[in-house]
Amino acid sequence: MAYVVSATWTVQPGKEDVVRDAIEKLTPPSRQEPGNLFYQAYQDPAEPSVFRLFEIYQDEEAYAAHGASEHFAEYGLGQAIPVLADRERAFYETIG
Structure with a gap:
């Protein structure tokens, strides 16, 4: 079973470009992580302040490694998350 993460980031007004x-900087190294199977972000055209990230990892440990990575610390924790108005995450496991 793979470990699936669905995240919604709602940005503070005027911080969408940040x-x-x-x-854009976080995606390439995240896709190169050994345990990453899929990593794709989306921006809602109807609500430009809403970003969604859909991620699939080999297992929960691979997701934890992503959260502990240097690139996530720099671009996620250091750049994006400080300007979010809301952050939601949901976790799943694949079937079959």
Whole structure:
């Protein structure tokens, strides 16, 4: 079973470019992580302050490694998350 993460980041007004830049920098190294199977961010055209991230990892440990990575510390924790108005995450396991 793979470990699935669905995140919704709602950005403070006027900070959309900060988060978009962080995601663009965070995506390539996240996709290269050994335990990453899929990593894709989306921005809602109807609500430009809402970003969604859909991630699939080999297991929960691989997701924990992502959260402990240097690139997540720099671009996620250091750049994007400080300008969020809200952050929601949901966790799942694949079937079959």
